[in-house]
Amino acid sequence: MSQDPNPKTRGQASQGAPLGSILEQWKRERPDLDPEPMAVCGALRRANDRVRTAIEGNVAASGLDGPGFDVLLTLRRQGRGETLTPSELAGEMMLSTSAMTNRLDRLEKRGLIERKADPSDRRSLRVALTEDGFALADELVVGHLAVEEDLLAPLSGAERVELIRLLEKIGA
Template structure:
């Protein structure tokens, strides 16, 4: 129980730190995650909603609501897939790229601040141990 309690408390501390960093950006963590996933595709890159959901390990219905919010904010576009008229491709707009680039700097800084007590070796060890739980 103590190990699980420590993991829960550490996870909650990390979650609160990331949420505090996102405050005022207009994005919740769910939308932030979509924006960063699309940002990794690069300019001109796009994913279908189902591929995006699969990459993020979400249901397609959860993805649809996130995409609706991001489209209303002008951060993404949904366009017909040129290879399949029935399909869609999701891509970041210029505003979406700017938002991703703006937030990722403070996000990485926040994560570093939250993990700064761990050495590089300890971080590697922690990742290895957590992967064993997640398998």
């Protein structure tokens, strides 16, 4: 199978019709509407799908899912021996605390995290990586960054900075 020489359409067959084609169809069918937001949001969605698929593929080899991976890396970036309460962890990950409980249960069963009583508040728990969890997080972050670097390879450093700036405007 030959590779599409046009970088604007390369790889789009698996992601649906080319966005330009979709826009032209809408312009023809509804000339009273500006379909440009469809192109921007469609491109974002396609990029997100590609990023998510690549990251999940990398993480799956470790037997983790995306949410478990997020917990491990969130705890790892706090530093060795550091802890977070489940509420703090949920806040760092932009999740509800109820969504956190099942994630923590699964990771604790695997021996990757432990819950400890908070010495300053016996009603509260602190979550920490075990040595196995710390080692796995350190291993996973290397592969994670390699996958992300591969995905972003077509962009220059300036383009990456600009993309972050633009996406932050939408996400704010």
